[in-house]
Amino acid sequence: MKKLIVMMLLILLLVACNTSENTESTEESSKEEMKEVKLVLDWTPNTNHTGLYVAQAEGFFEEEGLDVEIMLPGEAGSDQLVASGQADFGISAQEALTEARTQDIPIVSIAAIIQHNTSGFAAPKEKGITSPADFAGKTYGGWGAPIEEAMLEALMSEENASVDDVNIVNMGNTDFFTAVERDIDFAWIYYGWTGIEAELKGIELDMLYLTDYAEELDYYTPLITTNEKKIKENPELIRSFLAAVANGYKYAIENPTEAADILVEAVPDLDEELVHASQEWLTDRYVDDANYWGEQKSSVWENNATWMYEQGLIEKELDVEATFTNEYLPQ
Incomplete structure (x- = not known):
């Protein structure tokens, strides 16, 4: 009887060991199958990026077989990292991508995060800046x-004013609110973040949106990029990545409170009240009047590129069709 019990215990021990080994092997195999992907942001994390953090937290990337690392740009910048292949995907803006493409830098826009330009020149009300002439x-x-x-010259010239009369100072990473309290009268901001922060601080701003002055200034900012080599060699990776990201932004649109919580949990240094207020403001602006999240239109690229060319910001005309694509977006 004792021998039988000992034999049974040995058998159970062997079965347990085999099961454990099989489980570990399966887990290791699963990890090996996950594709490691690097995504570089354009700036510090904010509500423009919420869908990315949602896709990570809710397992949308994992469902697509992707292990995504969200990186900060550092001094190199997202465009350079994406172009060189040091990052698979990046966050950029249309004007930066237009300039890069006309310099033969092989990056391509694959999705618009927000449909319309929400940026403009802002000043505290006491500065008395209510039109471009006031610059x-x-x-x-x-x-x-x-x-x-x-941009300043384009807006001012329409009102018979000159940019030569503006004192332009490079304030670098200085906080907008610190700058205007010190020696700055106005700055270029995104209302969805800095404008909402002003509301929460009880600071009244005069906001001159670029889209109020010219159709060609309504461009995509921010957007998602990759490089031409990635598109050519691994189009399925791009489809999988955008499928997960689109689900992330769909979640953020339908659940702004929960999405804001996810962003705050991922980036605890952010102001929770600001994140929630900004998220509510952006919710309807991710898709807006587009047919689906991420869609880009040729006319938006053409209009802004023509303006940049006329302003001397680019040395040659943009090949629009090579600069963006909707092909890999879920529709």
Whole structure:
């Protein structure tokens, strides 16, 4: 009897070991099958990126067999990292991509995160800036890009004013609210983040949206990019990635409160109240009047590229059809 009990225990032990080994082997095999993907942001995390963090937290990437690392851009910037293949996907803006493409940098836009440009020039009400003509004699705080002066000139010239009368200062990463309290009169902001933050702080802003002044200034910002090599060699990866991301933004649209919670949990340093308020403001703007999330139109690219060419911001005309695609989006 003792021998029988010992034999049975040995058999059970062997079965348990085999089961454990099989489980570990299955888990290792599953991990090996997951495709590692690097996604680089354009800036610090905010509600433009909510759908990405939702896709990660809710397992949408995992369902597509993707192990996605969300990275900050660092000094190199997202466009350079994507173009060089150091990142598979990136977040950028139409004006930056237009410039890159005309310099033969092989990156392509594969989805628009928000359908319409929500940016513009903002100033606290006490600065007295209610039209582009009021920029004259004031100090503008920017980040040193050529498009800033061109944008100011385009808006001011329509009102017989000149950008030469604006004191342009590079304020780098200085917070908008700190800057306007110190020595800056106005800056270029995205209302969905900085504008909402002003509302929460009780600061009244005069906001001059770019879209109020010209159709060609209603461009895609932000958008998602990849490089031409990735499209050629692994189109299924792009389809899988965008399927997960589209589900992430669909979730954010339908569940803004829960989506905001996911972003705050992923990035605890963010102001929770701001994230929730911004998320509510952006919810209807992700898709807006498009047929589906991520859709891009040739006319939007053509209009803005023509404007940039006329302003001398790009040296040659843009090949629009090579610059963006809707092909890999779920519809």
